[in-house]
Amino acid sequence: MTKDECKNVVLEIIADIAPDEDLSNVKPDVRLRDQMQLDSMDFLDIVMELRKRHGIEVPESEYMQLASLDSCAEYLTPKFNALAAKS
Amino acid sequence: MKQSQQSRIVITGVGLTAPNGNSLPEFRQNLLNGVAGVERIEVRYMGTQLAGVCHFDPLKYQKKKEVRVGTRAGSISIYCAREALADSGVSFETLPKDRIGIYVGCTEHGNVETENEIYNISKFNYDTKFWSHYHNPRTVANNPAGEASLNLGITGPAYTIGAACAAGNLGLIHASQMLRLGEVDFAVCGGISESIHTFGIFAGFKSQNALATHEDPKQASRPFDMARNGIVIAEGGCLYTLERLEDAQARGAKIYAEISGYHVNSDASDYVLPNPVRQAECVRAALRRGGFEAQDIHIVNTHATATPLGDIQECEAIRAVFGTGCPDTYINNTKSYIGHAMGAAGALELAGNLPSFDDLIVHPTINVDDLDPQCALPGLVLNQPRKVAKVDTILNNSFGMLGINSALIVRRFVP
Numbered sequence: 001m002t003k004d005e006c007k008n009v010v011l012e013i014i015a016d017i018a019p020d021e022d023l024s025n026v027k028p029d030v031r032l033r034d035q036m037q038l039d040s041m042d043f044l045d046i047v048m049e050l051r052k053r054h055g056i057e058v059p060e061s062e063y064m065q066l067a068s069l070d071s072c073a074e075y076l077t078p079k080f081n082a083l084a085a086k087s
Numbered sequence: 088m089k090q091s092q093q094s095r096i097v098i099t100g101v102g103l104t105a106p107n108g109n110s111l112p113e114f115r116q117n118l119l120n121g122v123a124g125v126e127r128i129e130v131r132y133m134g135t136q137l138a139g140v141c142h143f144d145p146l147k148y149q150k151k152k153e154v155r156v157g158t159r160a161g162s163i164s165i166y167c168a169r170e171a172l173a174d175s176g177v178s179f180e181t182l183p184k185d186r187i188g189i190y191v192g193c194t195e196h197g198n199v200e201t202e203n204e205i206y207n208i209s210k211f212n213y214d215t216k217f218w219s220h221y222h223n224p225r226t227v228a229n230n231p232a233g234e235a236s237l238n239l240g241i242t243g244p245a246y247t248i249g250a251a252c253a254a255g256n257l258g259l260i261h262a263s264q265m266l267r268l269g270e271v272d273f274a275v276c277g278g279i280s281e282s283i284h285t286f287g288i289f290a291g292f293k294s295q296n297a298l299a300t301h302e303d304p305k306q307a308s309r310p311f312d313m314a315r316n317g318i319v320i321a322e323g324g325c326l327y328t329l330e331r332l333e334d335a336q337a338r339g340a341k342i343y344a345e346i347s348g349y350h351v352n353s354d355a356s357d358y359v360l361p362n363p364v365r366q367a368e369c370v371r372a373a374l375r376r377g378g379f380e381a382q383d384i385h386i387v388n389t390h391a392t393a394t395p396l397g398d399i400q401e402c403e404a405i406r407a408v409f410g411t412g413c414p415d416t417y418i419n420n421t422k423s424y425i426g427h428a429m430g431a432a433g434a435l436e437l438a439g440n441l442p443s444f445d446d447l448i449v450h451p452t453i454n455v456d457d458l459d460p461q462c463a464l465p466g467l468v469l470n471q472p473r474k475v476a477k478v479d480t481i482l483n484n485s486f487g488m489l490g491i492n493s494a495l496i497v498r499r500f501v502p
Contacts, residue, residue, distance in 0.1 A: 020150045048219070051216070052217060
């Protein structure tokens, strides 16, 4: 999985948990909370959907890695690739 | 603010969603035209069942995210509260939000959301790490009122009143009391139900042999008919705006009716079987509080749910109070159109009768092809609306499991 593909996976999840948001122009380097209405429960949703849909676990101490699309891609892409290598 | 225990309390707005209408005019028209709102739905684990389903648009007043995060009960509350406020004509922006109370009756809350989560984790080998972090805010008992307070920015007291199927009446009664006590200056109150989304209620009634079946969904709910065989479960909601009379008059509000008598008591005799002696006591106490004799009541809305025994017992209670000496008392039933909307039932049924103050028409009980002789009350309005000479008072009966009884009397407003 490339980092761009990873960003798309995250955006697909955000589209479901924040259905009122326009996601056509999300800035990858800006904190997600600073450009759309996301609260702490929504971030728990992102964590839950990564677990449910993709088997990815994000420990609470690493939640800050999900702050922006860029940081999501940096943090999650190796996890996706590690999972793919296992299967 | 001038409140006292003698303050007159009036209804100034109505917001509702029923299986056969999403506004009072639409609901009323369908009650007069004999239009039922029961249909077939798929219920988890149980297959096709009959139910009263509401078709309002939640997105009229909620964002998609609110609908996703919240509950069906919350959506129903928000829709009804917003509709009632709009109908009241009050300038909502100018009302002090900490002086508004929200009092929502419900039969139960949390079954739907808990069943959904158990079903969800069943897809993950019952691993609870897949259990939603929204479970608790969705299932707390105050959820339906709390979601309305969030949506409307109301900061006064907002909570639910759990009173089984008497809850709709209790929402109105409690709001009247809070207005009289001066706890709030404006109330949004009534009852709601999301019950058709829990298989447990269907399965419970089925195990109790109290779930209606019929080849034609629209004929399935048939109180007082010999062929009745149980309850059609429905969802719905009806919330009212209530104000002290002087406040309503000061702003020139339209007044639907005045709350003029009520009572709540308990059977203390059985988990599910009604008790006609206590029901009659409840109605008599409501009459006394309002200063009425039985013959002063012009419309009696029955609670009857179309169970074989329950209908007979309510008729026994009504017969004990009204006897044969009340020629101007007419009796009807709304569940024959929409099924049993549980915590919303009392509030919806009252709403359906309110327009009778203006048009002097009593909507009928439909689906009575063969009247059970034990339910043959004088004044029962069957299958066709009846134009009557006078409608100044409505008695609204609502009873519930664990033996809770409520009787609410409203009267035509006379300054």
